[in-house]
Amino acid sequence: MENPCQAEPAGIYVHIPFCVWKCPYCDFYSITDMSLKEAFLGALLDEMQIGKETGFFQKTRFSYDTLYIGGGTPSVLDAEQISRIIEAACRSFQILSDAEITIEVNPGTVTPEQLRGYRHAGVNRINIGVQSFQDANLKFLGRIHSAQNAHLAIRQARDAGFENLGLDLIYGIPGQSEKSWLADLHRAVAYRPEHLSCYMLTFESGTQMDDDRKKGRFCPADEALTARLFETTISFLEDHGYAQYEISNFARSVSKRSRHNQKYWTDAPYRGLGPSAHSFAEARRCWNFRSVKKYVETLSTGKLPIEEKETLTREQRILETIYTGLRKTYGIDIDKFNKKFSTNFEEILGERIMPLEEKGLIQRSQNRCFLSRRGMLFFDSIVSILVQECKN
Numbered sequence: 328m329e330n331p332c333q334a335e336p337a338g339i340y341v342h343i344p345f346c347v348w349k350c351p352y353c354d355f356y357s358i359t360d361m362s363l364k365e366a367f368l369g370a371l372l373d374e375m376q377i378g379k380e381t382g383f384f385q386k387t388r389f390s391y392d393t394l395y396i397g398g399g400t401p402s403v404l405d406a407e408q409i410s411r412i413i414e415a416a417c418r419s420f421q422i423l424s425d426a427e428i429t430i431e432v433n434p435g436t437v438t439p440e441q442l443r444g445y446r447h448a449g450v451n452r453i454n455i456g457v458q459s460f461q462d463a464n465l466k467f468l469g470r471i472h473s474a475q476n477a478h479l480a481i482r483q484a485r486d487a488g489f490e491n492l493g494l495d496l497i498y499g500i501p502g503q504s505e506k507s508w509l510a511d512l513h514r515a516v517a518y519r520p521e522h523l524s525c526y527m528l529t530f531e532s533g534t535q536m537d538d539d540r541k542k543g544r545f546c547p548a549d550e551a552l553t554a555r556l557f558e559t560t561i562s563f564l565e566d567h568g569y570a571q572y573e574i575s576n577f578a579r580s581v582s583k584r585s586r587h588n589q590k591y592w593t594d595a596p597y598r599g600l601g602p603s604a605h606s607f608a609e610a611r612r613c614w615n616f617r618s619v620k621k622y623v624e625t626l627s628t629g630k631l632p633i634e635e636k637e638t639l640t641r642e643q644r645i646l647e648t649i650y651t652g653l654r655k656t657y658g659i660d661i662d663k664f665n666k667k668f669s670t671n672f673e674e675i676l677g678e679r680i681m682p683l684e685e686k687g688l689i690q691r692s693q694n695r696c697f698l699s700r701r702g703m704l705f706f707d708s709i710v711s712i713l714v715q716e717c718k719n
C-alpha cells in the first residue's frame with residue numbers, strides 16, 4: 328500500500344496498563360488488578376473508533392508507519408487480544424503495510440504458543456525486558472522472572488519467527504561489578520539481538536526503590552563505577568557490531584533502530600492510546616487520564632479520555648528540540664534548527680556551548696552539535712545549562 332498522505336508518517340503507541348507485579352524501581356503507570364482487562368480492551372477499541380477522526384490529528388490525515396504496544400506488560404494479554412488491538416488499529420487508522428509493529432514482553436509471562444500467536448497477529452518486532460541474566464540482580468530489581476526464563480523467552484521468540492528482536496538490560500545495580508555487567512553483555516550479544524537498550528538504574532521519586540534508598544535500606548552503586556559501566560557498554564557493544572544511536576540505545580544496523588522510539592527524539596507526530604498515553608503533533612500535545620477506571624468510564628460515555636491538552640510555545644519547542652536532539656548520537660541538526668525556528672543557533676547558544684566544548688563534553692562538526700561520550704554522562708546538567716540560556 329502506498330502512503331496516500333503528504334504528511335510525515337506518524338506512530339501509534341498503545342499503553343497496556345497491567346503488570347503481574349509492580350517492580351520497585353518503575354514509575355510507568357500500571358496496575359496489578361487483572362479483573363479490568365476486558366473492560367480496558369473494550370475501551371481501547373472505543374478510543375480508536377472515536378479518536379480516528381477527532382482531536383488534533385483531524386486536520387492532517389496522518390498515515391502511520393509504527394504501532395508500538397508497550398506498558399505496563401503487554402504480554403499479560405494473549406495472542407487473540409493482541410490480534411484484536413492490531414485489527415482495530417488497522418480499521419481505524421491508515422497503517423502502512425510495512426509498518427513496524429512492536430510488542431514489549433516480560434520473560435515471566437510468555438509461552439511459545441503466545442509468541443507464535445503474536446507473530447501471527449502481525450507483530451514483527453519484539454522487545455524483551457530481560458534486565459539481567461543474573462538471578463541476584465533480578466531479585467534486587469523485584470522482577471517476576473528468573474535468568475532461566477529470560478534465556479528461554481529469547482529462544483522461544485526466535486523460534487516463533489521474530490527476526491527483529493530487542494533486549495532491555497539494566498546496569499548500575501548495587502553490588503554489580505564491571506565483570507558482572509560484562510557477563511550480562513556477553514550473554515546478550517551471544518543471541519545476536521538486532522537491538523539492545525542498556526539503561527542505567529535510576530531512582531525515580533515516588534518509587535518504592537527510591538524510598539528504600541532514602542531510608543538507607545541499600546547502598547546505591549558508586550557513581551564513578553556506574554560512569555565506567557556506561558563507557559564500557561559503548562565500547563563493548565561497538566566491538567560486537569552494535570552502534571549507539573541514542574544514549575541508551577544500540578542497533579546492529581540503521582534499519583534495526585527502533586523506528587517508533589526515534590519519533591520521540593525527532594519531533595515526529597505520534598498518537599498515544601490507553602491510560603496515561605501522550606500524543607503529539609504539530610506543537611500540540613495531549614495526554615489521557617492515568618486511572619484505568621477513569622479511562623474506561625470516560626469512553627463509556629462516548630468521550631475521549633483526554634485529561635489535558637497544551638500547545639507548546641516557541642520557547643518550549645526550542646527546549647524540546649535541544650533536549651531530544653542531544654539524546655541522539657547524531658545530535659542537533661543546526662540547519663534544521665535554524666530553519667524551523669527562524670533563528671541562529673550560534674547566536675542563542677554559542678556562548679554556553681563553548682566552555683562545554685573546551686571541557687570535551689559537547690562537540691560541533693559542520694552542521695551538527697552533539698554530546699561526546701563523556702558528555703552523555705552529564706546529559707541532565709548540560710541540558711539544564713543550555714536551556715537556562717534559552718530562557719534568559
Ligand code: SF4
Pocket residue numbers: 345346348349350353354355357398399400433456
Ligand atoms: S514489568 Fe515493566 S512496566 Fe511493569 S512494573 Fe515492572 S518495569 Fe514497570
